[in-house]
Amino acid sequence: xxxxxxxxxxxxxxxxxxxxxxxxxxxxxxxxxxxxxxxxxxxxxxxxxxxxxxxxxxxxxxxxxxxxxxxxxxxxxxxxxxxxxxxxxxxxxxxxxxxxxxxxxxxxxxxxx
Amino acid sequence: xxxxxxxxxxxxxxxxxxxxxxxxxxxxxxxxxxxxxxxxxxxxxxxxxxxxxxxxxxxxxxxxxxxxxxxxxxxxxxxxxxxxxxxxxxxxxxxxxxxxxxxxxxxxxxxxxxxx
Numbered sequence: 407x408x409x410x411x412x413x414x415x416x417x418x419x420x421x422x423x424x425x426x427x428x429x430x431x432x433x434x435x436x437x438x439x440x441x442x443x444x445x446x447x448x449x450x451x452x453x454x455x456x457x458x459x460x461x462x463x464x465x466x467x468x469x470x471x472x473x474x475x476x477x478x479x480x481x482x483x484x485x486x487x488x489x490x491x492x493x494x495x496x497x498x499x500x501x502x503x504x505x506x507x508x509x510x511x512x513x514x515x516x517x518x519x
Numbered sequence: 520x521x522x523x524x525x526x527x528x529x530x531x532x533x534x535x536x537x538x539x540x541x542x543x544x545x546x547x548x549x550x551x552x553x554x555x556x557x558x559x560x561x562x563x564x565x566x567x568x569x570x571x572x573x574x575x576x577x578x579x580x581x582x583x584x585x586x587x588x589x590x591x592x593x594x595x596x597x598x599x600x601x602x603x604x605x606x607x608x609x610x611x612x613x614x615x616x617x618x619x620x621x622x623x624x625x626x627x628x629x630x631x632x633x634x635x
Contacts, residue, residue, distance in 0.1 A: 448629075449628045505616065506552075506575065
């Protein structure tokens with residue numbers, strides 16, 4: 407079956423540091439890939455997405471590129487802020503036409519001033 | 520516009536009692552999902568509704584769990600004879616369920632269930 411693997415957290419960074427959160431996946435066909443963010447006490451919200459190979463999703467300074475050859479969708483940001491502290495989930499959907507997404511376990515990011 | 524809403528936001532119940540959790544999806548969204556998020560864990564899929572089709576119940580962990588969706592809108596997740604291991608945050612999400620863009624989900628804030 408489909409699966410999404412994220413790097414273990416927490417990831418702890420100082421403000422303005424560079425961020426990478428790794429995500430790899432296994433799936434049939436050509437799924438869409440997503441990063442969701444969950445701030446404390448809230449539900450998940452879409453951060454960015456990519457629907458085909460080599461697409462780059464971007465939002466709020468975050469970027470991720472759909473790499474089919476390495477089955478990866480790593481999340482990056484050049485300069486993190488304290489307000490970026492949250493849990494980040496990598497997910498895929500549309501594999502084999504399924505409408506049920508597969509989520510990674512989430513990676514907690516803590517940014518210190 | 521209004522997002523996905525869930526109620527109650529918090530629920531404390533005694534072991535063995537039944538609970539009902541409610542989800543109001545975004546108006547016009549035909550797909551609705553329930554997930555369970557336990558502490559330190561990812562999202563566990565529970566059930567999926569799409570329009571008038573039969574729901575996909577493949578994620579329900581036991582027959583104590585059930586869900587219905589009335590009129591293609593509001594959904595209720597019911598847990599009977601609650602157990603302590605049912606303690607978690609229950610998240611609801613909706614999507615348009617029509618085109619490829621439907622794969623994007625919109626989440627509610629969740630209901631935190633604590634079984635004592």
